Amino acid sequence: MATENAPASIYRAEQNLGLWEHRGKVAAVGIGHSPTARRWDGKAETCVGAMSILALRAAIEDSGVDPAKIDGLVIDPVTTTGAFWPKGKPLPLDVINQFNTTEQPLDGITQLSVEWLLKNMPELANVKFTMYGAGCMSRAICVAAQAVGDGQTHTCLVLKSWHNLEGRYYQGGAAGSNTISGTAAMRNLWGTPASFGTALQFAEYCRKYGKSHDMMAPFMENSRRNGLLFPEGYWAQHRPEVLTKEDYLAARWIAKPASLFDNDIPITVSGAYLYTTAERAKDLKQKPVYILNHAASVGRARGLTPTLDEVEEETARTAKKIYQGAGITAADLSFENMYDGFSLFHPFHLEGLGYRGIKFGEALDFYQTDISIEGPNPVSPSGGNIGSGRSRFWMHTDCIQQLQGRAGARQITGITPEIAVSGGPMPVGGNYTVWSATPD
Amino acid sequence: MSKQGVEPDELSRPFWQAANANKLVIQNCQQCDRLQHPPLRKCTACGATEHLEWKPMSGRGQIYNYAVVHDGPIKSLHEDQPFNVAVITLEEDSGIQMYSHLPGTPVDEVPIHGNVEVIFQATDNGQKVPEWRVVD
Numbered sequence: 001m002a003t004e005n006a007p008a009s010i011y012r013a014e015q016n017l018g019l020w021e022h023r024g025k026v027a028a029v030g031i032g033h034s035p036t037a038r039r040w041d042g043k044a045e046t047c048v049g050a051m052s053i054l055a056l057r058a059a060i061e062d063s064g065v066d067p068a069k070i071d072g073l074v075i076d077p078v079t080t081t082g083a084f085w086p087k088g089k090p091l092p093l094d095v096i097n098q099f100n101t102t103e104q105p106l107d108g109i110t111q112l113s114v115e116w117l118l119k120n121m122p123e124l125a126n127v128k129f130t131m132y133g134a135g136c137m138s139r140a141i142c143v144a145a146q147a148v149g150d151g152q153t154h155t156c157l158v159l160k161s162w163h164n165l166e167g168r169y170y171q172g173g174a175a176g177s178n179t180i181s182g183t184a185a186m187r188n189l190w191g192t193p194a195s196f197g198t199a200l201q202f203a204e205y206c207r208k209y210g211k212s213h214d215m216m217a218p219f220m221e222n223s224r225r226n227g228l229l230f231p232e233g234y235w236a237q238h239r240p241e242v243l244t245k246e247d248y249l250a251a252r253w254i255a256k257p258a259s260l261f262d263n264d265i266p267i268t269v270s271g272a273y274l275y276t277t278a279e280r281a282k283d284l285k286q287k288p289v290y291i292l293n294h295a296a297s298v299g300r301a302r303g304l305t306p307t308l309d310e311v312e313e314e315t316a317r318t319a320k321k322i323y324q325g326a327g328i329t330a331a332d333l334s335f336e337n338m339y340d341g342f343s344l345f346h347p348f349h350l351e352g353l354g355y356r357g358i359k360f361g362e363a364l365d366f367y368q369t370d371i372s373i374e375g376p377n378p379v380s381p382s383g384g385n386i387g388s389g390r391s392r393f394w395m396h397t398d399c400i401q402q403l404q405g406r407a408g409a410r411q412i413t414g415i416t417p418e419i420a421v422s423g424g425p426m427p428v429g430g431n432y433t434v435w436s437a438t439p440d
Numbered sequence: 441m442s443k444q445g446v447e448p449d450e451l452s453r454p455f456w457q458a459a460n461a462n463k464l465v466i467q468n469c470q471q472c473d474r475l476q477h478p479p480l481r482k483c484t485a486c487g488a489t490e491h492l493e494w495k496p497m498s499g500r501g502q503i504y505n506y507a508v509v510h511d512g513p514i515k516s517l518h519e520d521q522p523f524n525v526a527v528i529t530l531e532e533d534s535g536i537q538m539y540s541h542l543p544g545t546p547v548d549e550v551p552i553h554g555n556v557e558v559i560f561q562a563t564d565n566g567q568k569v570p571e572w573r574v575v576d
Contacts, residue, residue, distance in 0.1 A: 168513075175513035179445035179565055182452030186478040189443050189569060190525045190539040191512035199507040200527060207552070253522070256508040256548065300484070303477075303537030305527065307504075
């Protein structure tokens with residue numbers, strides 16, 4: 001059974017698609033995470049494959065579903081945080097040989113296939129539907145939601161995993177070589193880090209609306225605070241350090257106006273969810289969280305980097321898709337968990353959504369108000385990547401947990417959590433899910 | 441600044457050949473008369489795969505935006521950090537962007553909307569690359 005990438009048609013990317021045909025008929029019923037680590041320590045039990053198995057088994061256990069009843073598996077096969085296995089470095093045979101292997105020697109170490117997982121998880125003997133939702137968890141869960149809704153799978157695991165090896169982020173591979181290929185050079189020759197494009201957009205934003213980088217500080221403090229209340233996250237597990245406004249403003253620049261803390265910290269981690277039909281979800285262990293819609297942004301910049309105008313047009317377009325498919329308006333959102341894996345684009349997501357009625361140019365002012373989990377306008381209660389390290393799935397986990405009422409110390413108290421939205425990564429190019437405590 | 445060498449590939453070769461001759465060319469779709477950069481195998485506007493030509497540019501443009509790189513991924517540029525990376529838009533079409541280190545412009549003193557003209561600088565393997573200089 002060869003696993004294929006999800007076809008483009010599975011994502012709800014077009015405008016004016018109307019109400020999602022499976023609105024409220026698919027539910028998340030299980031969550032599982034591996035422990036986090038800053039980097040892989042080279043041991044078999046902490047390789048990305050082993051972490052994935054941990055997360056998947058945790059999600060299964062959380063749901064109370066018999067593994068034999070699981071018939072679907074959707075994953076992202078790409079696991080790199082920007083770390084590459086160095087050319088010429090011997091394969092870690094002592095690790096590889098502790099697992100059932102595939103034809104790819106680094107499967108389970110620097111990449112992940114469905115085949116590898118199924119070979120190493122004998123309890124998933126009845127998986128018939130498999131698909132790759134490459135990109136990040138935000139894409140994979142849309143694939144799973146649509147597949148369950150369409151009846152391609154009834155009870156489906158979704159997984160996203162990350163490996164992080166030693167060395168600096170994205171400084172291996174092409175960046176470390178003496179030459180670069182001609183077409184890539186047109187974009188990469190100038191030595192820009194990953195947050196450069198977002199830094200550009202934020203600089204343009206500040207000029208256009210008369211704002212400044214220090215206005216991000218309340219968002220950053222709030223995100224770290226929420227992250228430290230997220231026991232599954234990196235900062236809570238390894239570095240329980242409060243981030244103050246002073247810390248944030250004193251941080252060194254990466255690509256000014258993006259500083260160190262505006263960039264999420266790459267980590268090793270796996271996360272998994274179990275999706276099933278709303279009908280099946282009724283009598284499972286956990287309170288179901290229903291999917292009201294999934295939507296995709298497929299906008300594309302004309303130039304090398306999206307301009308602020310392009311970002312604003314696209315986030316507004318995406319919000320329409322999100323709301324229309326779910327049959328809701330911005331006023332129905334109890335809270336938001338939009339992606340923040342560069343913190344400086346979180347305002348763009350928020351403004352596109354029109355969260356709490358804010359308009360373009362108003363997000364930074366909004367951050368100066370009460371955005372805490374105790375207040376009436378919670379922003380990023382998960383803490384996101386900024387609060388818990390780069391997983392690109394904390395926001396989804398948090399939406400599910402908040403709506404189930406099991407977010408622990410992070411539980412929103414200022415409002416009643418009923419409907420939420422999460423997704424990303426980029427304001428131009430991302431996938432979004434609308435979650436609900438009830439199916440209608 | 442010591443830029444990585446460039447190895448022209450099939451798609452980009454005319455751009456780099458022109459740069460070695462101190463000329464700036466950009467891919468243009470003759471069918472819809474639209475520029476695009478970086479080059480692609482088809483026009484992103486009309487989808488045409490044929491009728492893609494390389495069109496000479498004036499070499500004049502404006503600074504649209506910039507950020508200052510303090511911690512970038514390319515080793516050969518580390519000793520030059522921090523440095524400007526500006527987004528240049530072309531006089532012929534403000535939707536076309538090119539990056540520039542803006543040689544001669546002090547770090548973080550970039551004149552937004554300032555006029556620039558193209559110059560050509562050699563990379564580490566001798567291949568020339570379009571760069572941009574602020575003009576009055």
